Amino acid sequence: xxxxxxxxxxxxxxxxxxxxxxxxxxxxxxxxxxxxxxxxxxxxxxxxxxxxxxxxxxxxxxxxxxxxxxxxxxxxxxxxxxxxxxxxxxxxxxxxxxxxxxxxxxxxxxxxxxxxxxxxxxxxxxxxxxxxxxxxxxxxxxxxxxxxxxxxxxxxxxxxxxxxxxxxxxxxxxxxxxxxxxxxxxxxxxxxxxxxxxxxxxxxxxxxxxxxxxxxxxxxxxxxxxxxxxxxxxxxxxxxxxxxxxxxxxxxxxxxxxxxxxxxxxxxxxxxxxxxxxxxxxxxxxxxxxxxxxxxxxxxxxxxxxxxxxxxxxxxxxxxxxxxxxxxxxxxxxxxxxxxxxxxxxxxxxxxxxxxxxxxxxxxxxxxxxxxxxxxxxxxxxxxxxxxxxxxxxxxxxxxxxxxxxxxxxxxxxxxxxxxxxxxxxxxxxxxxxxxxxxxxxxxxxxxxxxxxxxxxxxxxxxxxxxxxxxxxxxxxxxxxxxxxxxxxxxxxxx
Numbered sequence: 001x002x003x004x005x006x007x008x009x010x011x012x013x014x015x016x017x018x019x020x021x022x023x024x025x026x027x028x029x030x031x032x033x034x035x036x037x038x039x040x041x042x043x044x045x046x047x048x049x050x051x052x053x054x055x056x057x058x059x060x061x062x063x064x065x066x067x068x069x070x071x072x073x074x075x076x077x078x079x080x081x082x083x084x085x086x087x088x089x090x091x092x093x094x095x096x097x098x099x100x101x102x103x104x105x106x107x108x109x110x111x112x113x114x115x116x117x118x119x120x121x122x123x124x125x126x127x128x129x130x131x132x133x134x135x136x137x138x139x140x141x142x143x144x145x146x147x148x149x150x151x152x153x154x155x156x157x158x159x160x161x162x163x164x165x166x167x168x169x170x171x172x173x174x175x176x177x178x179x180x181x182x183x184x185x186x187x188x189x190x191x192x193x194x195x196x197x198x199x200x201x202x203x204x205x206x207x208x209x210x211x212x213x214x215x216x217x218x219x220x221x222x223x224x225x226x227x228x229x230x231x232x233x234x235x236x237x238x239x240x241x242x243x244x245x246x247x248x249x250x251x252x253x254x255x256x257x258x259x260x261x262x263x264x265x266x267x268x269x270x271x272x273x274x275x276x277x278x279x280x281x282x283x284x285x286x287x288x289x290x291x292x293x294x295x296x297x298x299x300x301x302x303x304x305x306x307x308x309x310x311x312x313x314x315x316x317x318x319x320x321x322x323x324x325x326x327x328x329x330x331x332x333x334x335x336x337x338x339x340x341x342x343x344x345x346x347x348x349x350x351x352x353x354x355x356x357x358x359x360x361x362x363x364x365x366x367x368x369x370x371x372x373x374x375x376x377x378x379x380x381x382x383x384x385x386x387x388x389x390x391x392x393x394x395x396x397x398x399x400x401x402x403x404x405x406x407x408x409x410x411x412x413x414x415x416x417x418x419x420x421x422x423x424x425x426x427x428x429x430x431x432x433x434x435x436x437x438x439x440x441x442x443x444x445x446x447x448x449x450x451x452x453x454x455x456x457x458x459x460x461x462x463x464x465x466x467x468x469x470x471x472x473x474x475x476x477x478x479x480x481x482x483x484x485x486x487x488x489x490x491x492x493x494x495x
Contacts, residue, residue, distance in 0.1 A: 068109060072183040075113070082120075094120060107144045111137050112179045115152050119172060122159050130160050146219075147212030148175065165460060171209065174200065178213075198233070200422075206461050207241035228254045228266045235273055239280060240425075242464030248277050265306070268297035272310050279317065288317050308337040308346050312353060319357060328357050348377040348386055352393060359397065368397050388417040388426050392433060399437065408437045428454045428466035432473070452489025 012019050022028040078097055094117060101113035118133040134157050141149055155172055158164055178197055181190045201210035211234055218230045231254035238247035251274045258266035275290035291314050298306040311334035318327035331354050338346040355370035371394050378386040395410035411434045418426035435450035458466035471483040479485035
């Protein structure tokens with residue numbers, strides 16, 4: 001009798017039985033098996049290795065939970081039970097989820113669930129089981145490659161072998177939540193979470209993850225206009241990640257679709273974005289050719305906002321070629337267009353760009369006047385990212401004048417905003433600029449430490465622009481080893 005009571009208690013704690021008072025005698029208890037024999041069978045097979053001996057039962061439960069939503073509801077129920085159970089019960093729950101993943105005929109669902117289980121087991125310290133699951137995921141991924149799965153698999157594998165940064169475990173958790181919402185079928189929640197993840201990944205400079213997320217969404221999108229929108233976003237992230245060749249292929253695909261569906265607005269946007277890739281490559285003639293095509297379309301369809309953006313980008317080409325007069329002419333046309341339609345964001349950006357022309361000419365007084373106008377607008381509309389950029393540019397005016405103390409003050413204000421909003425790319429750029437101020441002040445140790453900190457942040461998320469700047473800086477300073485030379489100056493390597 002005692003043994004039976006102990007077993008009943010264990011099975012109840014593990015979630016296989018429900019218990020309630022017997023209404024007839026008020027003394028005894030009634031135990032009910034949850035969901036027939038499913039959980040009982042799973043409890044009898046605690047080892048994942050035994051699953052291969054009972055393929056017919058896996059098929060049976062695949063019929064029992066034939067719908068993805070039903071499987072997800074079961075998974076969510078099990079997840080809720082995980083935290084309140086003892087270790088034995090947790091292992092049983094994880095085993096149930098493992099069997100449930102095998103019941104799915106969808107490869108993506110199997111991959112997702114196995115990665116989720118691997119992450120759970122890593123949190124519980126069961127590295128060996130996590131590695132088994134990750135190996136199974138990798139095998140599935142050979143025939144069905146997916147960028148988001150690959151990133152998650154790589155991060156979990158790194159965690160299993162050594163350790164992983166806290167902020168990356170948080171990002172992994174967000175991806176898992178996104179997958180769970182996808183499987184739940186709640187379209188509104190999926191869309192909301194997708195937009196939130198996009199902003200989070202891009203603002204943190206996690207461009208490879210942002211690209212994978214967008215590609216995952218693209219694979220499930222049939223509407224052609226939405227495909228173009230996603231391709232434009234992928235192209236932009238690829239450009240920021242330094243993948244210029246891939247970005248060009250992506251944007252060419254977007255251009256083909258936009259022309260196929262005769263969407264002139266999307267065609268104008270795409271032509272403008274293609275020009276930015278050629279600009280990044282230093283091919284100014286080709287960039288200008290695409291920009292003029294974009295400008296023609298935007299003027300024809302009355303897209304004033306797009307027209308202002310393209311005029312602005314044309315000015316940047318002329319400025320890069322040293323033709324400041326023509327650059328300034330285009331910027332003033334852009335400013336007039338933006339003021340006409342009340343585009344405050346565009347106006348703030350254009351005022352900032354005008355200041356850079358005067359800065360390049362050595363007219364610091366006029367440059368500062370335009371920057372202050374830009375700063376006022378950006379503060380008025382709550383554009384924290386733009387405010388950080390403008391403060392950074394103001395600092396460069398004072399640096400050029402030799403007023404390093406004021407320059408440093410503006411840089412610190414810029415850094416505070418960028419840290420507050422999570423603008424990782426901005427943080428790296430500002431740390432590099434602050435380092436230059438310290439170097440000018442002959443405070444070499446402080447400068448090297450700041451540059452090492454920027455390197456550590458940029459390396460963690462593979463921030464291409466910052467890494468390129470630091471590699472160039474290492475060359476200027478004659479440091480052996482190029483970019484890797486900054487490793488010794490990262491916070492963890494400084495005594």
